[in-house]
Amino acid sequence: MRRSAFSLVLMTVLMLVLGIMIVAQFRAAGRLRPLPGTGDEQAILLSALADANSRLRAEVGSLTAQEAAYEHDRGTAGLQELVAELNRVRMLNGMVEVSGPGMELLLDGPLNALDLQDVINELRNAGAEAITLNGRRLMVSSVVTVDTKGQVLLDGQPIARPYRFLAIGDPDTVETAVRRPGGLLVLFRRAYPNLIVQTAQHPKVVMGVQRTQGAFRYAQPAE
Amino acid sequence: MLLAAVVLGFLVSLQWSTDPNRSVSSLDQVSRTVRQLELEQEDLKQTVGRLRQKLNSRQQDSVASTTPLEDLRSELVLQKMRAGLIDVRGPGVRVILNDGQRISAGNEGELLVHDFDLRDVISLVWLAGAEAVSVNGERIVNSTSIYCVGSTIMVNDTRLSPPYEVSAIGDSVSLLDYFWNPGYLTELKARAKRYGLQSEPIRVENLTIPAYRGSLPQRFAQPGS
Numbered sequence: 001m002r003r004s005a006f007s008l009v010l011m012t013v014l015m016l017v018l019g020i021m022i023v024a025q026f027r028a029a030g031r032l033r034p035l036p037g038t039g040d041e042q043a044i045l046l047s048a049l050a051d052a053n054s055r056l057r058a059e060v061g062s063l064t065a066q067e068a069a070y071e072h073d074r075g076t077a078g079l080q081e082l083v084a085e086l087n088r089v090r091m092l093n094g095m096v097e098v099s100g101p102g103m104e105l106l107l108d109g110p111l112n113a114l115d116l117q118d119v120i121n122e123l124r125n126a127g128a129e130a131i132t133l134n135g136r137r138l139m140v141s142s143v144v145t146v147d148t149k150g151q152v153l154l155d156g157q158p159i160a161r162p163y164r165f166l167a168i169g170d171p172d173t174v175e176t177a178v179r180r181p182g183g184l185l186v187l188f189r190r191a192y193p194n195l196i197v198q199t200a201q202h203p204k205v206v207m208g209v210q211r212t213q214g215a216f217r218y219a220q221p222a223e
Numbered sequence: 224m225l226l227a228a229v230v231l232g233f234l235v236s237l238q239w240s241t242d243p244n245r246s247v248s249s250l251d252q253v254s255r256t257v258r259q260l261e262l263e264q265e266d267l268k269q270t271v272g273r274l275r276q277k278l279n280s281r282q283q284d285s286v287a288s289t290t291p292l293e294d295l296r297s298e299l300v301l302q303k304m305r306a307g308l309i310d311v312r313g314p315g316v317r318v319i320l321n322d323g324q325r326i327s328a329g330n331e332g333e334l335l336v337h338d339f340d341l342r343d344v345i346s347l348v349w350l351a352g353a354e355a356v357s358v359n360g361e362r363i364v365n366s367t368s369i370y371c372v373g374s375t376i377m378v379n380d381t382r383l384s385p386p387y388e389v390s391a392i393g394d395s396v397s398l399l400d401y402f403w404n405p406g407y408l409t410e411l412k413a414r415a416k417r418y419g420l421q422s423e424p425i426r427v428e429n430l431t432i433p434a435y436r437g438s439l440p441q442r443f444a445q446p447g448s
Contacts, residue, residue, distance in 0.1 A: 035254055041373040042253050045382075048372065049260040052380035055438035056267035063274040070281045077282040082295050085282060089302040091446055092365055092439060100443040117346050118339065125368035129444040140307065140365040141349040168444045206448040213305060219354040219392040221300055222312040222431055223279060 091130075094137040094210040098130050100168040102205040103175050107188075108162035109195030113152060115188065116144040116163060122184045126177030128167035130207055134159045137210040155212070162196070171201035264381065268436035275308060275434060304355070307364040307435040311355045315430045316398040318344055321386035323418030334418035336385055338371040340411050341378075344389050344422075345369070347408060351401035353391035355432045359383045362435040379437045386421065395426045 035042055070077050077085065090096050107119070120138060123131050131138045133154055145153045152159055167174050178185055179199065188195055283296055303309045320341070323334030345363060348356055356363040361378045369378050376383050391398055401407060402424045415422045 045372045059438035076284045086299050089306050092306045098444040143346045143350045218313040219311040222310040
């Protein structure tokens with residue numbers, strides 16, 4: 001008697017799960033992945049995707065133009081084109097002095113290494129094309145850490161408060177993005193009530209180069 | 224009774240997925256638009272990847288094999304490796320991160336892998352000397368940001384789903400040492416222990432990390448002062 005009651009309960013649970021799975025299956029077959037919950041979040045997702053696509057279309061355009069120029073030039077890149085390309089890529093890597101309009105973000109407070117790392121992420125997300133922290137140019141591999149004495153280090157070199165970020169990009173866009181409600185600065189203010197936050201827009205900022213670049217000992221081209 | 228349970232399960236899960244403030248059809252419309260934009264994005268990224276690859280090989284094709292030109296070419300390859308514009312391979316580590324399964328009231332936030340978890344793991348592998356990094360096939364470049372929309376993580380403007388695989392080429396001994404150092408990823412490891420969230424590094428002899436396929440706008444930054 002107990003046994004059959006148990007199996008009835010078990011069967012019922014199994015059927016319940018089956019019911020849920022049928023729906024899940026149904027959804028998967030539609031190839032529509034779940035959307036973020038609120039209408040606001042869906043709007044953010046839609047605009048992020050639309051923006052990304054328009055940037056990608058522009059990229060396809062400039063790569064196609066570059067391709068056409070090579071085609072014109074016997075199908076290969078000549079000396080001039082190679083130099084131009086090298087300078088472009090070195091600029092992305094922080095190895096060329098750059099200037100442009102930008103935003104300054106000054107933070108003074110007991111921020112930890114991960115907080116500062118998140119600020120860098122926030123600036124990249126806001127469309128920053130080049131970033132410095134306390135005058136030092138950031139690379140893809142740049143990391144903020146803390147040593148055993150509590151000293152904050154950027155790429156192994158000590159940096160002191162206040163933390164001063166400069167970002168080249170559309171000053172309004174960058175500032176609006178970092179100051180947005182629910183953004184990182186709002187979270188910081190909650191966590192560090194005495195944190196000093198200052199932003200300023202500049203028509204022109206100049207950034208130096210990052211000379212120390214790691215060598216490749218393990219990675220090799222795979223093309 | 225059993226049939227009732229199936230129907231109940233059906234209804235329960237429908238209820239879960241339906242926002243009471245929106246009609247099913249408008250949600251469906253948003254989903255379709257998102258899907259459309261994502262298909263378009265994938266298409267564009269493939270085109271960007273193909274064009275860059277073509278340019279790479281044209282830049283490496285030699286017309287005149289003079290020494291200065293060869294030096295220029297190898298410098299260009301090196302810089303493109305740094306910028307993430309060339310596929311690379313080598314030994315390294317793959318860290319697999321997945322949401323925990325031990326659900327109980329109030330811990331939903333704790334058992335999910337968040338955008339900041341991915342950022343922390345990626346920062347750590349750079350610190351450990353990684354030479355190239357990707358997550359779920361998205362190359363990490365100087366302009367990459369990792370953020371979330373709701374509970375979905377976006378990398379290079381693409382939505383990722385768990386499990387997240389962070390691949391890092393470099394010295395695997397150093398990469399594993401940093402990962403297991405108790406001073407790093409403390410919070411992530413604690414959550415892994417408590418909620419079954421997966422965060423496991425494995426050594427890989429030969430990893431391939433694909434080139435970045437996104438845009439590289441330099442609309443405001445100009446060379447020189």
